[in-house]
Amino acid sequence: MDGIAGKNSALSWVVNISALILVLLWTIPTFGLLISSIRDKDQLATSGWWTSLTSVERNLIERSAAPDTQVKDGDIYILSGNIFDQDGGTVTAFGWRSQEPTAFAPGEVAEMKKGLTMMVAANGDYRVTSPEEFTGKRGKRLFVTSIEAPKFTLANYEEVLFSEGLGRSFLNTMTVTIPATIIPILIAAFAAYALAWMEFPGRSILLVTIVGLLVVPLQMALIPLLNAYTTVGIGKTYIGIWLAHTGFGLPLAVYLLRNYIAGLPREIIESAKVDGASDYDIFLKIILPLSFPALASFAIFQFLWVWNDLLIATVFLPIQEDTLVMTGRLREMLGSRGGNWEILTASAFVSIAVPLLVFFSLQKYLVRGLLSGSVKGG
Amino acid sequence: MEQILLALGTMAIGVAGCIAYFWGSNVILDRIYPAIGDNAANNIRKSTAIRPWLFLGPALIILGFYLVYPVFNSIILSVYDASSENFVGLDNYIWLFNDGKFLESLRNNMLWLVIVPALSTVFGLLAAALTDRIRWGNIAKSLIFMPMAISFIGASIIWKFIYDYRGEGSEQIGLLNALVVYFGGEPQAWITIPFWNSVFLMIILIWIQTGFAMVILSAALRGIPEETLEAAVLDGANPLQIFFKIKMPQIYGTIAVVWTTITILVLKVFDIVLAMTNGQWGSQVLANYMFDWGFRGADFGKSATIALVIMVLVLPVMVWNVRNARKEA
Structure with a gap:
């Protein structure tokens, strides 16, 4: 097929460009999230991430220093300072009334009411003067338009990990995920071997039942299980959620592993039997090592699924500060910090970083698992 | 940190428990029906019939509880009221x-x-x-x-x-x-x-x-x-x-x-x-x-x-x- 595309260079171009467009469409959303998460939060809130490498224009409403810092110079009273805290920037316009926030160019002296004047320099230094003493507690309002250089920072990550409780949630997610990935594997592997290589009545019915269970909606199981947990006394605990994930992952685990184990060469198993090995020995010494690729496939599926799960964690773990998993935390933040994109983007990236790492490093096994699970008879 | 240790500990216990179950149940089966002696043939037949169920046991119990039981339980719940106490027929x-x-x-x-x-x-x-x-x-x-x-x-x-x-x-x-x-x-x-x-x-x-x-x-x-x-x-x-x-x-x-x-x-x-x-x-x-x-x-x-x-x-x-x-x- 490559030959056909290669002969026709126009077609080859079309194919390459279409593929590029598709790839861009599929990666830009995530890329935008990543870029946004390392931008300065004020810049993030006022300009699109695609402009993050250019300077940002911002409209600031600041207050001058408070009247108690005023200095008397001859007859006039002066309030002065710099509107930029420490990050710098360039003022392009300023004003003293909200109706005309850009009335004056930097360096100009603006006449205000009652003989007051205001001046803002390009570097942000300002000076407000008055013939009479300033009174009250708050400073004068300054409307400033400024251009700021692009700023990138890891402060957003620092904030979400240490003050927003995401670090704690990260640990909780790990606590849920690791056992919930490992426990089903062993149980499923033994069952898969029995279904693949042992003779017993009802084997094919069991197999078909497991295929049927693959699609049972989890929604079905939530309330009955929660009731049962309460009755038994497990309640909302880690043990409960580990077992729940084990139960929900088991059909896929048995199905994937059975398909793989059934495909192993019959001679190996039969010659081992002739040599007097028991089923238990065969399983442990021959089948398990040979099944590593299938075990890895399932482990990745289960890991991604448990790590990314929100529903089961919401139902089977108490929604409290110390047990909230990352997906649950993200959901809370969407509610409480809906407009704080610096928090949301950084948190989202923390939560997807581990799955992405697993994905890119172990993609081979993931693809293999998908194929053995879905392409049946082509 | 102690939570991760708890998780790892539980995992170790869980895995050890699984291994102990599979290994132990097989050993016990072999003890009850030894493949040697007078009844060797008969014993092998019996243990071959039982062994698959030892292998399948945990998986079947978990599947039954987590996926099969809820289906039937949901059917029952659906004909009861909010608190699952009073039968309401098809009202829901x-x-x-x-x-x-x-x-x-x-x-x-x-x-x-x-x-x-x-x-x-x-x-x-x-x-x-x-x-x-x-x-x-x-x-x-x-x-x-x-x-x-x-x-x-x-x-x-x-x-x-x-x-x-x-x-x-x-x-x-x-x-x-x-x-x-x-x-x-x-x-x-x-x-x-x-x-x-x-x-x-x-x-x-x-x-x-x-x-x-x-x-x-x-x-x-x-x-x-x-x-x-x-x-x-x-x-x-x-x-x-x-x-x-x-x-x-x-x-x-x-x-x-x-x-x-x-x-x-x-x-x-x-x-x-x-x-x-x-x-x-x-x-x-x-x-x-x-x-x-x-x-x-x-x-x-x-x-x-x-x-x-x-x-x-x-x-x-x-x-x-x-x-x-x-x-x-």
């Missing part, structure tokens, strides 16, 4: 089919069912066909496949950022509105527009599922025997004809598998709706509605009834899968 079902929000959810789920599997499969097929023909195909595949690893809630944040809306006049930081403004349109609060908001939520799921469809369809396309393609080339078919007339018919089976797999996922879609709209502005779906009644409304009867509706919708796919599995077995 009657309520259901007169409930506006339920009918809205059902209608939306149908929309999801038509649009998401169709577009995921089409884009997946397109991506597979394109990436199989280019030199950097593997990288392209990886990148299109990547959203698969992202949680629904993470994806929701990614897309909520794209759909973000600022009042007219201020600079849009959401990509979609920025594009709309750039081309001279008016910015919109996309996820609050009834009907279209569902479409915007569907785009998230399509974005996630296309990679899955692509991986599977790409493998199927590469599995097509060379001879049929060569014959088509010799007969003068152009690349498009080859794709639609020769390749497509040979992978219909795989397309069906992809389609049904995504269909099942769509029926259970929950996180995306919960995170983006929580069912407001006419975007409710069954799974979220069920969650609403069960865990916020604390009405187990109604919630179980909605869950059963999802189950009924899944049944055709289940039957289809089971029939295929039996053909193979």
Whole structure:
């Protein structure tokens, strides 16, 4: 097929460009999230991430220093300072009334009411003067338009990990995920071997039942299980959620592993039997090592699924500060910090970083698992 | 930290327990029916009959409790009231089919069912066909496949950022509105527009599922025997004809598998709706509605009834899968 595309260079171009467009469409959303998460939060809130490498224009409403810092110079009273805290920037316009926030160019002296004047320099230094003493507690309002250089920072990550409780949630997610990935594997592997290589009545019915269970909606199981947990006394605990994930992952685990184990060469198993090995020995010494690729496939599926799960964690773990998993935390933040994109983007990236790492490093096994699970008879 | 230790400890105990069970039960079986002595033949026969059940035991118990029992328990719950104490007959079902929000959810789920599997499969097929023909195909595949690893809630944040809306006049930081403004349109609060908001939520799921469809369809396309393609080339078919007339018919089976797999996922879609709209502005779906009644409304009867509706919708796919599995077995 490559030959056909290669002969026709126009077609080859079309194919390459279409593929590029598709790839861009599929990666830009995530890329935008990543870029946004390392931008300065004020810049993030006022300009699109695609402009993050250019300077940002911002409209600031600041207050001058408070009247108690005023200095008397001859007859006039002066309030002065710099509107930029420490990050710098360039003022392009300023004003003293909200109706005309850009009335004056930097360096100009603006006449205000009652003989007051205001001046803002390009570097942000300002000076407000008055013939009479300033009174009250708050400073004068300054409307400033400024251009700021692009700023990138890891402060957003620092904030979400240490003050927003995401670090704690990260640990909780790990606590849920690791056992919930490992426990089903062993149980499923033994069952898969029995279904693949042992003779017993009802084997094919069991197999078909497991295929049927693959699609049972989890929604079905939530309330009955929660009731049962309460009755038994497990309640909302880690043990409960580990077992729940084990139960929900088991059909896929048995199905994937059975398909793989059934495909192993019959001679190996039969010659081992002739040599007097028991089923238990065969399983442990021959089948398990040979099944590593299938075990890895399932482990990745289960890991991604448990790590990314929100529903089961919401139902089977108490929604409290110390047990909230990352997906649950993200959901809370969407509610409480809906407009704080610096928090949301950084948190989202923390939560997807581990799955992405697993994905890119172990993609081979993931693809293999998908194929053995879905392409049946082509 | 101590929590991780607890997890690792429990895991170690769990794994050790599993090993102990499998090893111990086998040893005990061999003790009861030793393969030597007077009754050797008889004993071997008995232990061979029992051993599969030792291997299967834990899996069957867990499957039975976590997946089979809930189905029957839900049927019972659905004919009881909110607190599961008083028998109410079919009241929950009657309520259901007169409930506006339920009918809205059902209608939306149908929309999801038509649009998401169709577009995921089409884009997946397109991506597979394109990436199989280019030199950097593997990288392209990886990148299109990547959203698969992202949680629904993470994806929701990614897309909520794209759909973000600022009042007219201020600079849009959401990509979609920025594009709309750039081309001279008016910015919109996309996820609050009834009907279209569902479409915007569907785009998230399509974005996630296309990679899955692509991986599977790409493998199927590469599995097509060379001879049929060569014959088509010799007969003068152009690349498009080859794709639609020769390749497509040979992978219909795989397309069906992809389609049904995504269909099942769509029926259970929950996180995306919960995170983006929580069912407001006419975007409710069954799974979220069920969650609403069960865990916020604390009405187990109604919630179980909605869950059963999802189950009924899944049944055709289940039957289809089971029939295929039996053909193979």
